[in-house]
Amino acid sequence: MHKFLNLTIVASVAMFASSASSLAETGRNLANTISLEANHVDSFRNFAPELPQMRARVATINTDFGLHISEIEPRLFFVTDLVYQSAFVVTDDGVVVLDAPPSFGENLRKAITITAPDVPITHLIMSHGHRDHNGGGQFFADIPDLEIVAAAEVAETLEKFPLEGVLTPTQVFGSARELTIGGVDIQLQTANFHAEDTDVMIYLPDQKFLMAVDTITPGEAPFMNFGATTNVNAYFESFETFLEYDFQHFLSGHVSILGNRQDVVTARDYALDVRNTVYGLMSGFNDLFINGLKAVEFQNANLAYRFAMESIRDDCAVKIIDRWENELSVVDLWADSHCETALLYAVMH
Ligand SMILES: [Zn+2]
Structure with a gap:
């Protein structure tokens, strides 16, 4: 079972509480904290190894x-x-x-x-x-x-x-x-x-x-938040621009692997899957937000909003991990950040 499943189950059991151990460890209610302890509920061991x-x-x-x-x-x-x-x-x-x-x-x-x-x-x-x-x-x-x-x-x-x-x-x-x-x-x-x-x-x-x-990270899922792009839409569109060139070698600046044409195609398909998955889940946003508002008795709209965002982000991440974990390394490590970036863009544009 990968980490996202754990987090989603925890989130659905106790709506606003992250794992008790994270809370105990930090004194703060932070989700998605990776622990280097082998037996911790958020242990690094719950992440998949790099693909062969x-x-x-x-x-x-x-x-x-x-x-x-x-x-x-x-x-x-x-x-x-x-x-x-x-x-x-x-x-x-x-x-x-x-x-x-x-x-x-x-x-x-x-x-x-x-x-x-x-x-x-x-x-x-x-x-x-x-x-x-x-x-x-x-x-x-x-x-x-x-x-x-x-x-x-x-x-x-x-x-x-x-x-x-x-x-x-x-x-x-x-x-x-x-x-x-x-x-x-x-x-x-x-x-x-x-x-x-x-x-x-x-x-x-x-x-x-x-x-x-x-841009891309050959063999791997993109880095956190799609590599901190300052222009999410241009990032999504960039793959088609790259593919208009006649190239075999693609130097993307990071990881040790020199990319090729197939790596760009795969990165495009991954990024578009994240975007489409987020847009598909957005229809449930309002219900999640209202549920959150009711739970906090209409006292903290920001908290309800974040709950809706996190729910969609995590649903998206589970779907993306299921579809991509055998195609790209470290998808389980970064999928939530990709979903969050795409989601934030979707709600702010
Ligand atoms: Zn840079």
């Missing part, structure tokens, strides 16, 4: 400095520390770096030097301005004439709110830009599926390589 088909695809560290590096197409290298992802392409004129996460920025520089010892690093292209994906720029700051390419909106954001380690762009563009660097075509196109200012899709047509960061 996902484990089989996990990248392994193949350097002595803690990185996985693989040449996925001629002269195009995929790099991961198993948590963050980046890439670089060795062109006839120099190396082009695609994102420099701070977690391995220094070792990324080392990886490039080892892979292409006599080739200068000429460009750093940023998928978006967030520090966790480009704060490693500082390890490239000493390179003379390094071009730092970003969307104009990202440059504006960084001017107002500089982020540690993120370099100031030297080349900016509006909605789209095409570059040819040392014989390699690189197409940049802005989108709004994640960051608060803008995201950039990075496409190398000859390599059939598409990079759109903080």
Whole structure:
């Protein structure tokens, strides 16, 4: 029995009380608390292990400095520390770096030097301005004439709110830009599926390589709340935009697995299933809310509202887990957050 079933049963037995042990442990009435104790009612042991088909695809560290590096197409290298992802392409004129996460920025520089010892690093292209994906720029700051390419909106954001380690762009563009660097075509196109200012899709047509960061997590359910997207609707619509490109490799910025076309299709189907499930359950919202209001004798509408939200969220999560637990890892860990994000969007729009 997975955790959500437990929580749903608890919730239906005692409408507003979370598990007694959570209450006892924290002194607060918080639901969904994961305990690291094996025998706790909210134990981590109630969550399913990662799926074997996902484990089989996990990248392994193949350097002595803690990185996985693989040449996925001629002269195009995929790099991961198993948590963050980046890439670089060795062109006839120099190396082009695609994102420099701070977690391995220094070792990324080392990886490039080892892979292409006599080739200068000429460009750093940023998928978006967030520090966790480009704060490693500082390890490239000493390179003379390094071009730092970003969307104009990202440059504006960084001017107002500089982020540690993120370099100031030297080349900016509006909605789209095409570059040819040392014989390699690189197409940049802005989108709004994640960051608060803008995201950039990075496409190398000859390599059939598409990079759109903080989107999917290949082999796994999306991260909490669909990766904290700032634009839920654009996030849901983004998959079709990705699939319009002719690509085989999809670099999404997280986990150790480099994505492919099927991963994007699966992520789309998952996200749309969450959205449709929430919309299907919304018809019961009013009855749940009224029941809650009656239970609290019309004294606390917020509490009744939250009860209705949680009921639908948990019903949705159980359905999603049942349908997806053999397709994607960690669905039972994050499905409630996906349902909650979709639900909040549905009631607020
Ligand atoms: Zn981000």
